[in-house]
Amino acid sequence: MAERILQRAVMPPKRRLRRLYYRCQRASEVRQQGRCALELSRNATVRFDTFFNAFYENYWRKYTALRHLALRLRVRGSGVVRIYRRTRERASLLICERDFSVRHGESTLEMDVPPGEGFLYFEIVSHGQSTRLSKAEWFARAVEPRPVRFVAALCTFNRAGLLLANLNRLFADERALKWLQRVVVVDQGEEKVRDHPRHARLASLAGSRLRWIEQTNRGGAGGFTRGLLEARKESAATHVLFMDDDIVLETESIVRAAAFFSLARDDFALGGHMLDRSEPRVLVECGSRYRPDRIRIDEPRKRRVDRPDGLRPFLELEPRHYNGWWFHAFSLPALERAGLPLPLFLRGDDVEYGCRLLRNGIATVALPGIAVWHESFDGKGRSWHPFYELRNLLIVGVLHFPDTAARTVSRHFFSRLLDELLTFDYGEATLMCEAAAAYLRGPTALVEEGTALHRRIAALARSFSPPTCPRDAVGPSCVPRPSNRCRATRWGRWRLVLRNLVRSSPPPDASPQRTLRGGEQWYDVEDADVVAVDESHRPDCLVIRRSRGRFVRCLIRGAWLALRLFLSHGRVAHAWRSGGKPLTRPAFWTRHLNVLDSQSVGEEAAHFAPSQTETNLVP
Numbered sequence: 001m002a003e004r005i006l007q008r009a010v011m012p013p014k015r016r017l018r019r020l021y022y023r024c025q026r027a028s029e030v031r032q033q034g035r036c037a038l039e040l041s042r043n044a045t046v047r048f049d050t051f052f053n054a055f056y057e058n059y060w061r062k063y064t065a066l067r068h069l070a071l072r073l074r075v076r077g078s079g080v081v082r083i084y085r086r087t088r089e090r091a092s093l094l095i096c097e098r099d100f101s102v103r104h105g106e107s108t109l110e111m112d113v114p115p116g117e118g119f120l121y122f123e124i125v126s127h128g129q130s131t132r133l134s135k136a137e138w139f140a141r142a143v144e145p146r147p148v149r150f151v152a153a154l155c156t157f158n159r160a161g162l163l164l165a166n167l168n169r170l171f172a173d174e175r176a177l178k179w180l181q182r183v184v185v186v187d188q189g190e191e192k193v194r195d196h197p198r199h200a201r202l203a204s205l206a207g208s209r210l211r212w213i214e215q216t217n218r219g220g221a222g223g224f225t226r227g228l229l230e231a232r233k234e235s236a237a238t239h240v241l242f243m244d245d246d247i248v249l250e251t252e253s254i255v256r257a258a259a260f261f262s263l264a265r266d267d268f269a270l271g272g273h274m275l276d277r278s279e280p281r282v283l284v285e286c287g288s289r290y291r292p293d294r295i296r297i298d299e300p301r302k303r304r305v306d307r308p309d310g311l312r313p314f315l316e317l318e319p320r321h322y323n324g325w326w327f328h329a330f331s332l333p334a335l336e337r338a339g340l341p342l343p344l345f346l347r348g349d350d351v352e353y354g355c356r357l358l359r360n361g362i363a364t365v366a367l368p369g370i371a372v373w374h375e376s377f378d379g380k381g382r383s384w385h386p387f388y389e390l391r392n393l394l395i396v397g398v399l400h401f402p403d404t405a406a407r408t409v410s411r412h413f414f415s416r417l418l419d420e421l422l423t424f425d426y427g428e429a430t431l432m433c434e435a436a437a438a439y440l441r442g443p444t445a446l447v448e449e450g451t452a453l454h455r456r457i458a459a460l461a462r463s464f465s466p467p468t469c470p471r472d473a474v475g476p477s478c479v480p481r482p483s484n485r486c487r488a489t490r491w492g493r494w495r496l497v498l499r500n501l502v503r504s505s506p507p508p509d510a511s512p513q514r515t516l517r518g519g520e521q522w523y524d525v526e527d528a529d530v531v532a533v534d535e536s537h538r539p540d541c542l543v544i545r546r547s548r549g550r551f552v553r554c555l556i557r558g559a560w561l562a563l564r565l566f567l568s569h570g571r572v573a574h575a576w577r578s579g580g581k582p583l584t585r586p587a588f589w590t591r592h593l594n595v596l597d598s599q600s601v602g603e604e605a606a607h608f609a610p611s612q613t614e615t616n617l618v619p
Helices: 015-020 057-063 160-171 199-209 219-231 252-262 308-315 334-338 349-359 385-400 406-422 426-440 444-463 490-502 548-567 569-579 586-592
Strands: 002-008 030-033 037-041 045-047 068-086 093-113 119-126 130-143 150-156 180-187 210-214 239-244 268-276 282-285 327-331 363-374 514-517 530-534 541-545
Touching (some): 002 252, 057 363, 068 308, 119 308, 150 252, 160 180, 160 199, 180 199, 180 219, 199 210, 219 239, 239 252, 239 363, 252 268, 252 327, 252 363, 334 349, 349 385, 385 406, 385 426, 406 426, 406 490, 426 548, 490 548, 548 569
Parallel strands (some): 150 239, 180 210, 268 363, 514 530
Antiparallel strands (some): 002 130, 037 130, 068 119, 068 130, 268 282, 530 541
16 A cells, blocks of 8 residues: 555646645735745745635545545644635534744644544745745545556647647656656648657657658647557556646646546546636636537536635536546546547537437536646637537437437437528528538548548638627727617517518618627627627627528528438438447548558457446436
8 A cells, every 4th residue: 555646736827827736914014935845934824715725625536546634734833724625514624733943944844634524725824024935735545546648649730839838848847747758740731740840849859759650631639649549559558648738737737537437447538627727717618518419519617716706616527528628637448448530520529429328327526626728719700610519419419318219319409500590690500401401411421531621611601700890980880789688588588580581781881880799699799780709819899780681591490300300310310320330440540531440450340348337327
């Protein structure tokens, strides 16, 4: 039996992120010294009930073999250390307290923590002229940790600068590197990373631990699956870690993920939280669930996590269907149970794979304190994304939620189509029709169309790009108005459908009659014919206008597709469930990616297929 460090207290890489790491009354009372040390002035208090430095005991008790927990600190000076536990019933419950006075050198304090629920944190109150905390770590006593070695797989497309910044940050952190067997970068871009001026320096720094692979663009699914195929070749590797190229990486997340896996009671997947890159103290998503009744995922609810109240939701261990691949890790043996990802290209590939892992008994755990910063979904803009989101979520529903009725699929498709048409977003409505048609063609279309389909969809999305106008050019009468759901009645909706059918289109030079914030709904447009849309991530307003011709053509096509979704549901479901399995096997992917994988040669047809002992999804 041995001890295992589970989580160390780390300090912010930038001062403006301080409240995500520690709290104090006045910033001048605390001076940060490196990644792990703080200097406190007399009578200063520093508290670690923060997103990155609270210890989320409820997660460790449920998913790992943790039994005996303790806190170890390295201190100098005089003061007091207090450990608190926060639960659903109590905001702060004092667990233990220790005074210290160290005049010369530094001393180590160890404080045992009795088992409990909720999350733990500690505070230090300085009594001396200068008190120093040089190290603080939560650790487990009397455990038998399993070996953990990650293969980190990163997929990139024309983001060399962001990718190299992350890799430099990673290879500069010796603690994180300790757990990495290999870093595999799959470059699918037209602008190759090797041509970037900072590439040569990183290649010399990383040496043989970093492997570069260039291949044709196969989307996120193809890039990450190539990383999985490479991970299978590493005999010493135990887990694979997916990371996006455009994140801002908190390298301590890798260290904490390794500790969590090392004490795992059962096999599970581990997801990192997503913080907003433009609002770095705001949490965007921490894993999510698929809604078969609405053919969509739960909408992320942004909230600030730089305050103690922002941590309250972490007291509940909510089950997840999946975690985004901005930071997602699982064991390599999980591949034998669940297979490889489907070739879904983009948007929803992580949802499908998370649901498939869960069906094979591998739950996804989104552990607080493990996180990256990533571009928020709000900044994705209007492009080809709706096609992949709808097509792939239809696939997720038919594969993993077989009880979803045909009328549910048909009704929600047509209802969402109407929403887009009534807000004059004919581009997204057209892409939704393309998505439904692609879904109805079955799994063979995933392979036959590939990148050619993506080029066609991207060109189609560009053809519907609305014009823009400067914000100050919008008339003064067009004031932004908030969304008002009380106007959303069934009669009001069908009245607008009738209006779009019978009224002719407005003149092409007509000015906007109303300004709306981004995320407009049909009941916000009402009787306007031309609307300016003010989206926070754009410098100018978009101008969208009603078109009777586009409305009628897309409505007719959408109605026909909705009827086909209803009538063909059983046949299409059978085609996806039987034809999708071969697309998750290494033999298919090595052909699809045009690579030679010796482990795939001579595989039996059933090898790496999902096991027969599947569990139901969480309710």
